[in-house]
Amino acid sequence: MKIVLTGAGGQLGQQWQQWAASQSEVTLWAYSSAQLDITKPDTFDEVLGRHDVPDVWVNCAAYTQVDDAETETARAMLVNGDAPGWIAQWCVEHACRLVHYSTDYVFSGSTEDQASYPEGYPEEAPTNPVNAYGQSKLAGEQAIQSTGILASSKSLLLRVAWLCSPHGRNFVTTMARLATQRPKVRVVDDQTGAPAFCDDVVTQTLALLLAQASGIIHLGSAGQGTWADVANAVFGQARTRGLAHPALTLHQIPTSDYPTPATRPHFSKLSTEKFTVFTGLYPPDWRDSLSRCLADPTLWSTIKS
Ligand SMILES: NC(=O)c1ccc[n+]([C@@H]2O[C@H](COP(=O)([O-])OP(=O)(O)OC[C@H]3O[C@@H](n4cnc5c(N)ncnc54)[C@H](OP(=O)(O)O)[C@@H]3O)[C@@H](O)[C@H]2O)c1
Incomplete structure (x- = not known):
């Protein structure tokens, strides 16, 4: 397989x-933003024309x-x-x-959507972004759909x-760094979702490519938790490794106590049922994937350096 x-x-x-x-069977041409700027479509042919x-x-x-x-x-x-x-x-x-x-x-x-979709948003749920980033990503989805590629080829729009x-x-990585540096870390405990881990996302994408799937499909982890739940697990691992600040404590706060320029969704869980229908695979629970992530020595060596 040849991949750009x-x-x-x-x-x-x-x-x-x-x-x-x-x-060994894969050729990957990987481009940074300096090598291929996706906002410059007139350069695509020139850059990508250098290979198959x-x-x-x-x-x-x-x-992001x-x-x-x-x-x-x-x-x-x-x-x-625009670029997508x-x-x-x-x-x-x-x-x-x-x-x-x-x-x-x-x-x-x-909260209304959470009540309607307690197991997570299905792909066909109505979109309605609450911040500029979400609006820009939705515009990208629409730009892709308007080319007809999702209907005509085995292409994937993965949330x-x-x-x-x-x-x-x-x-x-942010929580791991703060755990080593600060005695008190405030983390919101009223946003619910499930972290998706990059290794799982690549594995799931490959499974969908192999299954010749196409369309909009949700990926990620099973289970649900809050950001505070995720932070709690990271802090536990920092303590186990003897890297945590001696007085480290987690303070759970409502989103209203952590104002940010962009409004954050209260409910972020995506249903992965469609992924399972296409592949026959069940995503791992986020706690298991987080444990694997926290066991990766590169995480902690980056924090220490
Ligand atoms: N991070 C999340 O929590 C999250 C959640 C949901 C969905 N996603 C989506 O998942 C995907 C991957 O996210 P990520 O977390 O891996 O993002 P990331 O770590 O922020 O990486 C984004 C990359 O895009 C590059 N980039 C930005 N503008 C570019 C341009 N004009 N041309 C070419 N490259 C450009 C950046 O390069 P430079 O650094 O050189 O600018 C950067 O390497 C994105 O589509 C994101 O929207 C992310």
């Missing part, structure tokens, strides 16, 4: 490269600073809203499959929530 990867420097992009390094046409374009590139998107709205819309459509169009013209990642932030995450990994900037 954009957003190579991000946490999910790095995970794809880690996977490809152990695959890929079978799949995996787009991990995105504008949720709070900054409230003020850098035009930039977020260009990267997340241009990538999809290139894929249509080159008979290449597309894998694109979106987010639970396309939904409102309201994930609370993406974490042992590397990169995410909630787990």
